[in-house]
Amino acid sequence: MATTHVFVALASVAPVAAAIPELRVPLAVGALLGGIAPDFDVVLEHRRTLHFPVCGLVVAAFAVGVAVVAPSTLTAAVAAFAVGAWLHAVSDAFGGGPEMDPWTDPSDRAVYNHVRGRWIRPRRWVRYDGAPEDAALAVALAAPSLVVFDGWLAAVVAAGVTISLLYALVRRRLVTWTAECDRLE
Ligand SMILES: [Zn+2]
Numbered sequence: 001m002a003t004t005h006v007f008v009a010l011a012s013v014a015p016v017a018a019a020i021p022e023l024r025v026p027l028a029v030g031a032l033l034g035g036i037a038p039d040f041d042v043v044l045e046h047r048r049t050l051h052f053p054v055c056g057l058v059v060a061a062f063a064v065g066v067a068v069v070a071p072s073t074l075t076a077a078v079a080a081f082a083v084g085a086w087l088h089a090v091s092d093a094f095g096g097g098p099e100m101d102p103w104t105d106p107s108d109r110a111v112y113n114h115v116r117g118r119w120i121r122p123r124r125w126v127r128y129d130g131a132p133e134d135a136a137l138a139v140a141l142a143a144p145s146l147v148v149f150d151g152w153l154a155a156v157v158a159a160g161v162t163i164s165l166l167y168a169l170v171r172r173r174l175v176t177w178t179a180e181c182d183r184l185e
Contacts, residue, residue: 009084034084130171
């Protein structure tokens with residue numbers, strides 16, 4: 001789920017943020033946006049238009065290189081964004097497909113590999129977004145961020161954890177509710 005992606009991105013920058021506290025805010029903001037950004041393609045071709053599991057690594061490595069050579073607020077934020085967006089695209093392959101109802105209609109498309117021109121199949125290590133294991137993962141991945149970040153950043157992380165748990169609680173019921181709404185219309 002979206003919050004898990006954000007916590008992956010934040011966890012990846014947390015050690016750097018702990019080592020270089022003055023870059024904490026740009027790293028966190030970059031990671032946060034990078035963790036969410038790929039899913040804006042939901043209005044285009046979801047998990048394809050803005051998901052780059054392979055090319056994203058090249059971009060992320062380059063951005064990290066630039067940030068290491070010339071550390072600044074901007075380069076740190078850009079690098080955190082690129083790493084977060086790449087990790088998001090890669091980790092989409094570890095879950096299920098993007099379908100709302102994986103119990104009856106599982107998809108074989110996890111995320112698009114632009115280099116090979118085909119879809120990567122879902123590994124389903126996390127069976128679907130909002131699954132209990134997704135919520136557990138979100139909490140575990142949020143932990144380092146809660147240690148490293150404070151103030152409003154910690155508040156954002158804590159809010160994200162709450163949203164993750166609530167979403168996981170109602171996830172399966174959401175399908176029934178949406179179906180009922182469709183029937184009423
Ligand atoms: Zn995604």
